[in-house]
Structures are given as C-alpha cells and as structure tokens.
Amino acid sequence: MTARHEAEVGSRFDRLHRRFKREVAGDDVRLRALRACLEPLRGRRVLDLGCGKGRFAARLAESGADVVGIDLSAAMLAEAEGLALVRGSARRLPFASASFDAVVAVEVFEHLADVDAALREARRVLRPGGVLAIVDKNACSMSAQRPWLPNLVVKWIDEKRGRWMYPSGGPVHERWFRPAWLRDRLRRDFEDVWVEHLLMPSEVGCWLFRYAACARLMVLWSARVPGGRLA
Numbered sequence: 001m002t003a004r005h006e007a008e009v010g011s012r013f014d015r016l017h018r019r020f021k022r023e024v025a026g027d028d029v030r031l032r033a034l035r036a037c038l039e040p041l042r043g044r045r046v047l048d049l050g051c052g053k054g055r056f057a058a059r060l061a062e063s064g065a066d067v068v069g070i071d072l073s074a075a076m077l078a079e080a081e082g083l084a085l086v087r088g089s090a091r092r093l094p095f096a097s098a099s100f101d102a103v104v105a106v107e108v109f110e111h112l113a114d115v116d117a118a119l120r121e122a123r124r125v126l127r128p129g130g131v132l133a134i135v136d137k138n139a140c141s142m143s144a145q146r147p148w149l150p151n152l153v154v155k156w157i158d159e160k161r162g163r164w165m166y167p168s169g170g171p172v173h174e175r176w177f178r179p180a181w182l183r184d185r186l187r188r189d190f191e192d193v194w195v196e197h198l199l200m201p202s203e204v205g206c207w208l209f210r211y212a213a214c215a216r217l218m219v220l221w222s223a224r225v226p227g228g229r230l231a
Contacts, residue, residue, distance in 0.1 A: 002113045002114050002117075005113035005171060005172055006072060006089055006091075006113065008166075008170070008172045009072055009172055010072035010073050012166060012172070013052075013072065013073035013076050014075040015075075017053075017073065017075040017076050020052055020076065021053070021055060022053045022054075022055060022079055023058070024055040024056055024059060029198050029199065029200055029201070029218070030106055030135045030218060030220075031056060031059055033135065033196060033198055033220045034056070034060070034104055034135065034220070035060075035063060037131065037220065038065075038102050038104070038131060038133060041063040041064050041065040042063065042064030042065070043064060043065075043066070044065045044101040045066045045068070045099070045100050045101050045102075046065045046066065046067045046068070046100065046101065046102045046103070046104060047068050047069075047093075047095070047100045047102070047103045047104070047122075047125060048067055048068070048069040048104050048105075048106075049070060049090050049103055049105040049108055049118070049122065050070070050071055050072075050105055050106070050107075050108030051069030051070060051077075051080065051083075051085070052071055052073070052076045053076050053079045053080045054069050054077075054079075054080030054081070054082075054083045056104065056106050057080070058082065058083065060104070061082075061083065065102075067083060067084070068083075068084045068085075068100075069083050069084065069085045069086070070085070070086045070087070070088050070094075071085075071087065071088075072087070072088070072089060090105075090121060090122075091112075091113075091114050091117035091118055092121065093121045093122075093124070093125050095125045096125070097124050098124075098125070098127045098128070098130075099125050099127070100126055100127065100130060101126075101127055101130050101131070102126070102130055102132070102133065103122045103126060103130070103131075103133070104133045104134075104135075105118075105122075105132075105133070105134045105135070105136075106135045106136075107135060107137070108134075108136070109134055109136050109175075109177070109182075110137055110174040110175050110177075111172075111174060111175075112175070115175075119185065119186070119189060123189045123190065123225060126225045127227075128225055128226065129224060129225060130225045131222060131223070131224050131225075132186070132221075132223045132224075132225075133220065133221070133222045134182070134220070134221040135198070135219070135220050135221075136176070136177060136182075136218070136219060137151070137177070137217055137218065137219070138151075138177070138178075138179055138197070138214075138216060138217055138218065138219045139152060139177055140178055140179070140214060140215075141215055141216055141217040142208065142215040144200070144203045144206065145202075147209075151217060152176065155174070159173070177219075179195045179197070179214070180195075182221050183195050186221060187223075190225060190226070191223070191226050192222075192223065193221070193222070193223040194220075194221070195219060196219065196222075197213035197219055198216060198218040198219065198220060199213075199216055200216065200217060200218055203217070
C-alpha cells in the first residue's frame with residue numbers, strides 16, 4: 001500500500017509540476033519561521049525533505065547552509081538548480097546515520113503514507129542535537145475567506161469539485177494534522193518539541209486569526225534530537 005501511495009504521489013507531482021513555483025519570497029512567513037528555528041544556518045548541513053523545485057532549499061543555502069534536497073518527483077527535481085539533489089523516499093532515506101544538522105519538511109508530511117517511518121528516518125539521519133522542522137497544515141484551522149467555516153470542510157468540497165491535488169475517490173488524500181497529535185508523536189523520539197501557529201498574510205486582516213492562534217492554517221513543529229547541542 002505504501003509503495004502504491006508513493007507512486008501515485010510522485011506521478012501527480014510529475015503531471016502537475018507546472019502548477020508549482022520555483023521561488024519563494026525572502027519574507028515568506030514559512031521561510032522566516034524556518035530560519036528562526038534553525039539559526040545559525042552557516043555551515044550547517046540541512047536536508048530538505050520533499051524539496052520539490054528547491055525553492056526553500058535555495059533560500060536556506062543563501063543563508064550559508066549546505067543543503068541537500070530529496071523528492072519523489074523527477075519532474076519537480078528537474079527544475080531545481082544549483083543544489084545537491086536526490087530522488088528518493090522519506091521512509092527510506094539514502095543517507096548515513098547522523099549525517100545532517102537539520103531536516104526540514106515544508107508541506108510534505110501531508111502527502112506521506114507512513115508518517116512514523118518518515119519521522120524515524122529523520123531521527124536517524126540527524127546528529128545529536130540536530131533539529132527537525134515541519135511546516136504543514138492545521139486540521140483544526142478555519143477558512144481565512146469564511147472564518148466561520150473549518151478549512152477541512154472547504155478542502156472536502158473542493159476535492160469533490162476536482163480542485164485539489166488528488167482526484168476524489170483516488171488512493172491518496174492529503175492528510176492534515178492536529179497540532180497536539182503531531183507534537184505528542186514527536187515527543188516519542190525527540191525532545192524540546194515546540195509548536196508555533198504561523199500567521200499567514202491572508203489571515204492578518206481578521207481578528208480571529210490575530211487573537212486565536214489555534215485557528216491559523218499553517219503550523220511549525222520543531223523538535224531536537226537528544227544529545228549534544230550544536231554550537
């Protein structure tokens with residue numbers, strides 16, 4: 001089942017790769033949160049899990065990190081430039097144990113069939129004191145356009161209308177996470193687990209998102225591997 005799931009994910013990204021941008025703005029909320037979580041970046045070896053076209057990896061490299069990107073989609077990787085790239089799976093990383101200072105995953109875990117395997121592999125390739133940073137969608141969030149409506153309802157409607165990444169009724173659906181659930185899962189293998197609700201530009205104008213962080217769409221989960229802290 002997992003292999004079939006990954007094949008479908010890779011195929012969809014290959015087919016729809018033109019939808020995805022090659023760059024991310026330097027002041028992007030997700031990028032700022034990653035930088036704040038991982039600094040100092042200079043000299044750090046960072047794995048960008050599900051790197052796509054390498055837009056976040058390129059920005060982290062600008063800050064002095066030595067970044068390696070990995071992704072299932074050959075079409076997405078073909079448009080990434082100036083980076084060390086590997087085609088592969090998050091559940092079986094082709095890297096030695098304790099070979100990275102940080103692992104980042106931006107809107108990637110929502111596509112995974114086996115979250116536990118991906119977390120175990122991220123833990124394995126991180127050095128003692130290394131950091132895992134996950135940015136993904138909040139299953140408890142509300143719609144920025146219609147704040148009385150849960151985002152999962154909007155997602156379900158759009159899936160039925162064929163407006164989402166994967167076809168309705170297919171073998172793959174994007175999985176969103178309750179912040180507390182993923183936090184508790186990370187605590188099994190990591191320490192210093194933090195959850196930060198990110199305020200996106202589309203949410204700034206509504207009081208709900210300014211004052212009720214739990215309603216925001218995007219979340220950063222960060223966790224550190226036990227052991228020596230990176231200097």
